[in-house]
Amino acid sequence: xxxxxxxxxxxxxxxxxxxxxxxxxxxxxxxxxxxxxxxxxxxxxxxxxxxxxxxxxxxxxxxxxxxxxxxxxxxxxxxxxxxxxxxxxxxxxxxxxxxxxxxxxxxxxxxxxxxxxxxxxxxxxxxxxxxxxxxxxxxxxxxxxxxxxxxxxxxxxxxxxxxxxxxxxxxxxxxxxxxxxxxxxxxxxxxxxxxxxxxxxxxxxxxxxxxxxxxxxxxxxxxxxxxxxxxxxxxxxxxxxxxxxxxxxxxxxxxxxxxxxxxxxxxxxxxxxxxxxxxxxxxxxxxxxxxxxxxxxxxxxxxxxxxxxxxxxxxx
Ligand SMILES: [Zn+2]
Numbered sequence: 001x002x003x004x005x006x007x008x009x010x011x012x013x014x015x016x017x018x019x020x021x022x023x024x025x026x027x028x029x030x031x032x033x034x035x036x037x038x039x040x041x042x043x044x045x046x047x048x049x050x051x052x053x054x055x056x057x058x059x060x061x062x063x064x065x066x067x068x069x070x071x072x073x074x075x076x077x078x079x080x081x082x083x084x085x086x087x088x089x090x091x092x093x094x095x096x097x098x099x100x101x102x103x104x105x106x107x108x109x110x111x112x113x114x115x116x117x118x119x120x121x122x123x124x125x126x127x128x129x130x131x132x133x134x135x136x137x138x139x140x141x142x143x144x145x146x147x148x149x150x151x152x153x154x155x156x157x158x159x160x161x162x163x164x165x166x167x168x169x170x171x172x173x174x175x176x177x178x179x180x181x182x183x184x185x186x187x188x189x190x191x192x193x194x195x196x197x198x199x200x201x202x203x204x205x206x207x208x209x210x211x212x213x214x215x216x217x218x219x220x221x222x223x224x225x226x227x228x229x230x231x232x233x234x235x236x237x238x239x240x241x242x243x244x245x246x247x248x249x250x251x252x253x254x255x256x257x258x259x260x261x262x263x264x265x266x267x268x269x270x271x272x273x274x275x276x277x278x279x280x281x282x283x284x285x286x287x288x289x290x291x292x293x294x295x296x297x298x299x300x301x302x303x304x305x306x307x308x309x310x311x312x313x314x315x316x
Contacts, residue, residue, distance in 0.1 A: 046138035048131060050297030052315070054288070055236025057110045057216070060139045061290065061297035064103040064120025065129030067157065071097040076253050078261040078268075085253065092252050099250060101293040103129045103157050106243050107139055108234055110216055114141060115148045117232055117243045118292050119170065122160030132161045133170065146171040148214060151178040152245025153226040154186040155264070158292065163198050176202040177213055179221070182228030222247045222278055224271025225264065231278065233287075241288040247278045251294040251312040255279060255302065258310065279310045288315075 048063035069075050076099055077085045086096040106117035116136075121129030133143060149171055152158055164170045176199050178186075183205045186192050206213045208221035208228055220231040225246045232243045248254035249262055258275040265271035282289055282302040291298040300314040 046135070048135040048296075049139045050299065051139070052299060053239075054108065054234050054241045055239030057108050057234065057236045057239075059109075059234075059241070059290075060107045061104045061299055062107050062116075062120075062132060062135040062139055063296050064105065064132040064135065064157075064161065065127055067101040067103060067121075067127045067129075067293070069099045069101065071099050075099075075263045076250050076260075077257070078263055080257075080260055088256055089252060094252060099253075100295075101249060102296045102298060103127060104292055104296055104298055105132060105161075106234075106290050106292075107136065107141060109141075110236070113147045113214065114145050115150065115214075115217070116146055116171070116174075117150045117290075118152055118158040118245070119149060119161030121157040122163060122170075123165065124156035124160040127157050127160075129157065129160070133164075143171050144173050146174045149174045149176045150213070150217065150230075150232055150243075151176060151182070152231065152243070152292070153229040154178070154182055154189070154192065155226065155246065158245070159186075159192075159195065163195060167194060167198055169198055169202060171202075174202060175204050177204055177206060179208045179219065179228035179230050180205040181208065182226060182230070185227040220278075222274045224267045224269070224274045226266055239288075240285070241290055242278075242282060243290045243292075244278065244282075245292065247275050248291065249293050251291070251314075255310050255312045256305075280304075283310060 050061040052059050071085060073080060073082060089096050103120055105120055108115045120132030121127035123130060136143065162170055162176065183203060187196050206219055208230065209219055211218045213219050216235050218233040220233055222229050222231045222245065229245060231245050231247055234241045234243065253260065254275065258279055259272045261268045261272065279302050283304045286301065289301055294312060300312055302310050303313050305311050
């Protein structure tokens with residue numbers, strides 16, 4: 001199946017899901033069913049939802065789709081000899097071509113707040129994404145319940161899901177939070193004018209690296225990928241989880257070789273230094289990590305190898 005036909009199928013499935021969600025609300029359900037907690041109606045075994053905890057916060061990774069990239073020395077390991085890239089992948093038992101990235105966002109429920117970290121690709125044509133709304137519902141959350149959407153950066157596979165298929169805000173009751181320089185760059189990008197107009201009234205910006213953007217969430221400035229790229233540290237008590245955004249893209253290439261150039265990085269030397277520094281921090285502090293692009297669910301930790309490099313250790 002081509003990506004385009006898959007998209008059409010996904011769009012159709014989405015439309016059907018929305019239609020069924022609407023029609024299932026009428027006629028009113030019998031009292032016994034109405035009293036059942038909504039979460040019980042949700043299959044907990046959805047392959048697109050991975051639940052976990054951050055202290056007392058309920059969290060879930062919510063799957064959007066995939067990105068497939070050629071291993072041709074132009075994207076994830078720019079200018080590196082193919083044999084070196086292949087050897088790195090083969091050592092981890094991975095196919096060498098094409099390269100696969102997952103797309104997922106993070107859902108955190110903390111008291112009255114229902115928080116998302118990135119929103120998937122929506123209708124972005126370069127990705128085989130768009131499952132985010134269905135996955136979110138499988139996690140037991142309706143889009144209108146979301147109170148805060150934290151954006152790591154304004155690339156399409158992270159902000160595409162901010163609007164629905166009609167270009168209207170997908171999370172109408174949420175504050176959309178991103179760094180001041182990222183919002184400024186987004187507003188200056190003519191290609192994102194429609195998205196900017198759609199979400200402008202929802203946006204609240206913060207200074208790069210701001211602590212407690214909301215209680216329990218620090219922004220972590222990770223420079224180089226985009227003008228105001230942010231990771232986020234979610235904290236409850238002693239529990240910590242670092243949502244890394246696009247500080248790293250591929251769980252082997254980006255982690256084992258953080259200094260290899262990635263075409264998506266706007267300022268590659270700065271991004272490479274940032275990537276290496278963030279991996280070092282994650283390893284040294286033993287932080288739980290959530291990644292939007294590592295193999296689903298993208299939850300795990302970073303460890304140092306004896307040669308000074310890093311490795312991704314997915315959670316069991
Ligand atoms: Zn991305």
